[in-house]
Amino acid sequence: MIIDCHCHAGEGDGFSGPWDSDAGLERYLARARQAGIARTVLLAAFHSDYAQANRSVARIVAADPGRFYGFAFVHAQRDRGRVRAMVRVAVEEYGFVGIKLHRHDARISREVCETARFFRLPVLYDVTGEVAAAELLASQFPDVNFILPHLGSFADDWSAQLALIDHLARHRNIYADSAGVRRFDLLEMAVRRAGAHKLLFGSDGPWLHPGVELAKIGMLGLAPDDEALVLGQNLLRLIGH
Template identity: 60%
Template sequence: MIIDCHCHAGKGDLLTGPWDTDAPMGTYLRRAKAAGINKTVIFSPFHSNYQQANANTAKIVAREPDRLIGFAFVHAQRDKGRIEQIIGEAVTRWKFCGIKVHRIDAPATREICDAARTFGIPLLYDPVGQTDLIELLASQYPDVNFIIPHLGSFADDWRAHLRVIDQIDRYPNVYADTSGVRRFDYLVQAVKRGGAHKVLFGTDGPWLHPGVELHKVRLLGLPPQQEALILGKNLLRLIQGVKTASKSRSSLVH
């Protein structure tokens, strides 16, 4: 099974660029199907109200429940004091399986990590090249799994790539995704140093072509078992405890 672990879906409301305006799924889903991608993790574009955005994500998942997996987006500062409530609603009501946080909004906080721990879900955190915080997150929350997209930098920052490769090697709870990484040899290094069990296939759809992003993983030329880890088994392993966690904590959300 091939799972794209990183795709935006739905409308943002800020109108400064595609990333906060619109992430239409129609073309992406056709391209993903043609490429052989079976499932996709989706979350909102940037939005001024992530609770509303998560509800919109849930509606999109409900239209394609066999293909789509929801992650809840939160703003570390604007949603301060109600992170657990927002994540709890997403996990218990809509069966979301992870959290998305972006440093452009605000750096990840203890409150967000505590919510990830409470509900047993991974945290997909984009540090926008500022990878130092990952050291603190990983060491302070060894029981929380962190997925770092773009090997730490969508902006092609090779220094960030190297730091994240080092982090997935040193920390058992730090993973990276392949989305948008243009310097191919850093993907090679990530697998060589961290291992295939620490890398996840992602596309940053719908804006990047899922078939192109998938082909980069194919070009690594890995043995079938290692390739299968990157293409889906790693993600499944990271979200497998979510259902139990959500059931045991369902009383947190009313």
């Protein structure tokens, strides 16, 4: 079963770009079906109120729970003091299985990490190139699993992505996803140095084509068992399924 661990859904309430205005799934789902992607992790678009945005994602998940997983999006600073309450609602009422946050909003906080530990959830944290954060996360929260998408930098920062590979290899609780990674040699290096058990397939849909992103995993030429880890088993293990 192929699982896309990284897809946005619902509407943001901004208008600076697609990432905070609209993340409709119609085209994504058609492309995902064609590519053979069976399940998808949904994350809200950027929003000024993530409690509201998570409710919108929850409605999409509830409409097809066999197709979607949900991660609770939080803002480490704006939601300070209420992160645990927000995540509790997401877990207990919506059935969400992870936490998402983005450095574009704010750096990750101890409160977020402690909440993830309390609920035993993985954290998908876009560090936007600040991959040194992995050292702090790994050393202070070794019992929490962190997925750093885009191999550490959607901006295609070669030095950041290269540095993240070292963290993947050294720290048992640091993972990466493949969404939007253009430098194929770095994906190859990540698997070679850290192992297939440390990389997850993600597309960053609906804006990137899931079939194109999936093709990169196929081109890695992994053994069938290793490919199965990247394409879904790693995600299922991290969410406890």
